[in-house]
């Protein structure tokens with residue numbers, strides 16, 4: 465008799481255990497569904513972030529500095545400091561080429577004897593004189609006073625030139 469009751473009790477516990485296990489199995493499935501809910505929640509977060517953009521308030525600040533730019537600061541009287549120029553006169557074919565030039569005060573005239581024969585550049589008023597210029601020689605003079613200065617070649621009286629110096 466005792467054995468039968470024990471068997472019945474064991475059977476009952478075994479059945480309860482089976483029921484319990486069976487009940488526990490469906491209970492474990494719900495947790496699997498929760499991650500899906502979390503994913504949906506995470507997807508909502510990024511979409512809400514872009515909505516909170518606040519760059520619309522900056523454009524008015526950028527437009528304000530543009531009209532405030534000061535257009536003045538253009539003092540350009542241009543004193544025009546003349547840079548000394550160098551003018552070349554060739555001595556060729558027994559003539560000064562060009563035989564008449566106009567320069568500014570401070571400019572320099574450079575004569576070059578391209579002839580085979582010697583020549584001179586001699587001022588009529590004696591203010592300057594190159595002396596004998598052999599073939600290929602050069603003579604330069606800087607004119608610091610305005611006026612017209614005639615010159616000639618001491619060897620050939622027909623060779624005449626002039627330098628006009630303007631202020």
Ligand SMILES: [Cu+2]
Pocket residue numbers: 558582583584617618619620623
């Ligand atoms: Cu000459």
